[in-house]
Amino acid sequence: MLHQNQEIPNICITRDLKWGTPVPLEGFTDKVLYVWFDAPIGYISITANYTDDWEAWWKNPEQVQLYQFMGKDNVPFHTVVFPSSEIGTGDNWTLLHHLNTTEYLQYEGGKFSKSRGVGVFGNNAKETGVSPSVWRYYLASIRPESQDSQFSWLEFVTKNNSELLANLGNFVNRLAKFVASKYNGVIPKFDVKNCPAYPKLQEDINALLKTYIEDMETVHLRKGLETAMLISARGNQFLQENKLDNSLYQDLPDKSDAVVAIGINLIYLISSIFHPFIPETSKQIESILNAPSLKIPDEFDLVVKPGHCIGKVTYLFKRIDEKNVEEWRSKYGGQQKK
Incomplete structure (x- = not known):
C-alpha cells in the first residue's frame, strides 16, 4: 500500500x-x-x-x-x-x-523459469501424482507473506510425511478406525465427566481457535494454517494422554466412550478449519464422519451426538518415498523438454 x-x-x-x-x-x-x-x-x-x-x-x-x-x-x-x-x-x-x-517464491536456491524449464508448475505438479491437498498445504505453509521463500523438494516430502501424515492423518484415522472397530461406527452415549482431561482440552482448543480466527480475519494465512495444525496436534495429545487403546475400551468403558465422542467432535471441528486450505481433505473427513460441512465456530462444541453413525474410514494421506526428491529435483531442474 x-x-x-x-x-x-x-x-x-x-x-x-x-x-x-x-x-x-x-x-x-x-x-x-x-x-x-x-x-x-x-x-x-x-x-x-x-x-x-x-x-x-x-x-x-x-x-x-x-x-x-x-x-x-x-x-x-x-x-x-x-x-x-x-x-x-x-x-x-x-x-x-x-x-x-x-513476496516471491524462489525455487531450490534459484528462480522459477518457465522458458528454461526450471521449477515445478501446475502441469508438473499433476505429473507427480501427489494429491492436490499436499500441494495446497505445502504452498500455503511456505507462503511468502513477509519475505521471499524457497520451494524445496526435500521440505515438500518432509511436510507430507511428518506433518500431514503423522499429525493430521494420524489423528483422524487412528480415532475413526477405533470407532469403526470397537463401536461398529456408532458414537456411544457419553458423559464428559468421565473424561477428566476434557476441561483442559476445551480450554486449549478454544484459545487456539480464537487465534486461528484472528489469523484468518487479518489475512495471516500462513499463521492460520500453523494454528490449525496445532489444533490437530492437540487432538493427538488428547488421545495419547488418555491412552486410547484396547485396554481403555475394556477396563474403563465409560472413559473410553467419552474420549471417543469428544475426539470425533474435535475431528469435525478440524474438518472446518482446514477447509480454506485443503478443501478436498475436509470433504474426505466429512465423508468419514458422515456429516455435512461445518461452519467454523467461535468455540469448540460437542455437536456430533450419541447414536450418530460414521462412514467408511479411508486414509487421508500416504507416505512419499524420499527417493523421489532427487528424481523430481533432476526432472524439474532445467532438463525437461520444452
Whole structure:
C-alpha cells in the first residue's frame, strides 16, 4: 500500500502494440490500452457474467468489503489504477478494503523459469501424482507473506510425511478406525465427566481457535494454517494422554466412550478449519464422519451426538518415498523438454 508521503508511481496506460483493446480517442488509434489498466475491470464483468445480482457485490460499499490477493508487483494497478477507474465513473462502487500481497517464491536456491524449464508448475505438479491437498498445504505453509521463500523438494516430502501424515492423518484415522472397530461406527452415549482431561482440552482448543480466527480475519494465512495444525496436534495429545487403546475400551468403558465422542467432535471441528486450505481433505473427513460441512465456530462444541453413525474410514494421506526428491529435483531442474 502507498504511504502518506510516498509518491504515486507514473503509470502509462497505453502501449504501442497491435493486440489489445484500442484506445477510443482520436490521435491514439495506433495504440492499445495497457492490459493492467483495463484488466481489473474484468473482476466486475466476470461477476456480472456469473450472476444477475452482481451489483449487490460491486455497488454496495456499505455492506461489502473487497479483499484482493496478489504478488507485490501488481500493487500499483490495484491500489491506484483500478480504484481511480471506479471513482472516475462517478458511481457508488465497492472500493478496495484490504490488499494482501506476497513476496516471491524462489525455487531450490534459484528462480522459477518457465522458458528454461526450471521449477515445478501446475502441469508438473499433476505429473507427480501427489494429491492436490499436499500441494495446497505445502504452498500455503511456505507462503511468502513477509519475505521471499524457497520451494524445496526435500521440505515438500518432509511436510507430507511428518506433518500431514503423522499429525493430521494420524489423528483422524487412528480415532475413526477405533470407532469403526470397537463401536461398529456408532458414537456411544457419553458423559464428559468421565473424561477428566476434557476441561483442559476445551480450554486449549478454544484459545487456539480464537487465534486461528484472528489469523484468518487479518489475512495471516500462513499463521492460520500453523494454528490449525496445532489444533490437530492437540487432538493427538488428547488421545495419547488418555491412552486410547484396547485396554481403555475394556477396563474403563465409560472413559473410553467419552474420549471417543469428544475426539470425533474435535475431528469435525478440524474438518472446518482446514477447509480454506485443503478443501478436498475436509470433504474426505466429512465423508468419514458422515456429516455435512461445518461452519467454523467461535468455540469448540460437542455437536456430533450419541447414536450418530460414521462412514467408511479411508486414509487421508500416504507416505512419499524420499527417493523421489532427487528424481523430481533432476526432472524439474532445467532438463525437461520444452
